[in-house]
Amino acid sequence: MAKRELRSIEMREFENPDHWDMAALHYEKTAHPFTARYAEFALGRVALTADSRVLDVAAGTGALALAAGRLGAQVLATDFSAGMVARIAAAAMPNVEARVMDGQALDLPDASFDAVFSIFGVIMFPDWRKGLAEMARVTRLGGCGVVATWQDHGAATFLLLGQIRRKLFPERVGLTMPEGVKALSDPGDFARELVAAGFRAPQIEEVTFDFNLDVAALAEPDTLFGMSPDWASLKDADKAAVIDEVRRMAGDQSNLPIPSTALIAIALR
Template sequence: MHPSETGPVFAGSIPSVYAQYLVPLIFESYAADLASRVAGHQPARVLEIAAGTGVVTRQLAHALPPGTSIVASDLSQPMLDQAALAGTERPVEWKQADAQHLPFPDASFDVVVCQFGVMFFPEKARAFAEVRRVLRPHGEFVFNVWDRIEENEFPQTIVQAISTLLPEDLLPFITRIPYGYHDPVVIARDLAAGGFTETPAITFLTALSRAGSPDIPAVAFCQGTPMRDELEERGPTTLAQATDLATAAIAARFGPGDVTGKLRALVVSVKRDAPAVHR
């Protein structure tokens, strides 16, 4: 994932916790959805940006024919290392890359796909312009973003529970970045600023997040995201305290055993227009 304007870093122990806890909790069902949408375009060459620990990459490797080339990129090398460690059922190309400066030739991919990554791009229109540049004419850009935090029950519950431990003058990382880019009008405006002339198709997709115990969402969000850095900056015991508070809040709202919470995201698809023909 790309760092935001406030500089969250997916490094240290975050990639392993992210892969172990957060990926199965909230990402897997949406990854399968994106891979299915990409496969429907029957592409010859696919680029994934902000690939993280590879949850979509693994789905793409399964859903696409062996002859389809897959390049999976991310700004964070530690996240890519975690993805490569997990592996895929067939070879893919892993590439460290900034989505705002993609190291690929013009018109070199049929589809560009991004799962829950565009929220992290400091200059979204610039990143979208890079996506448009590397897409072939009539190629497709497919991505998803989280809906507002109030529509995503586990993170909402956790942020409310630990709010007193976070800086009072700044929205928490979770609210500010991952769940802060959900307005369809803004998304369409940024795509247009990036050069996309087609109207994007934007749909809402609701899913369920399940975990075997309340501590799993607590660890996932408190320790597997850059919110961990915010908490650790508050003192040596704050991360453990926040995890305990989050666990108690999840248990109070969803029960002490298996827990289920609502997820909601926006799925966006937009075509790259063909170059104008001058006669």
């Protein structure tokens, strides 16, 4: 099988709701606490009240939706994965509703929300421009849209694994980031795409937090790296080499910090 075809198959896994249904519990334990830091940063840039109507598009396990709910806003969280939606619903917050919905075709009225967020969600869509346009469509005039994306090499264990693969196996093709991530990695391009989608006056900030990898978690590397096709495609000997490299990088530290930079855009409707 050609490398390009293999990469295409691996990327399609990220577009498959079944993949995310199976990953939901793992995602909630590992990714959710980290992405929540960026969600809380984004919320800190938007004034919400108990009357605010908030939409979280491609909500995952609800890092943004649940944080907005704790602020008292009326929140609808949507995701195409029933497994992800179930994890949000399990929080049983009375002001947070969760529904299965395709963010590229939101089953929602025009101009029905005061603030519409997507924290590392829309950027994963096959038609991410349609996702941005749908966000703008359902935002009321004077409301705001907030979109977070990673830089081109991703974040956390995805970023670390990519760095190590390029060092240990430079001749091998690694995971190509989704088109939306690549297209929005430059702040100027990001701003232009938001305007094209129907927003105005976008402001974009670089936000970096450390993902602290617990070195003890290397005892179960499939749990640590298992969500990445870059890990699943490695042979056992190569996986052992990756683990050795992480241990070398950590040295005597019990946690290895992985600085991960996001672009967070806030734009008016």
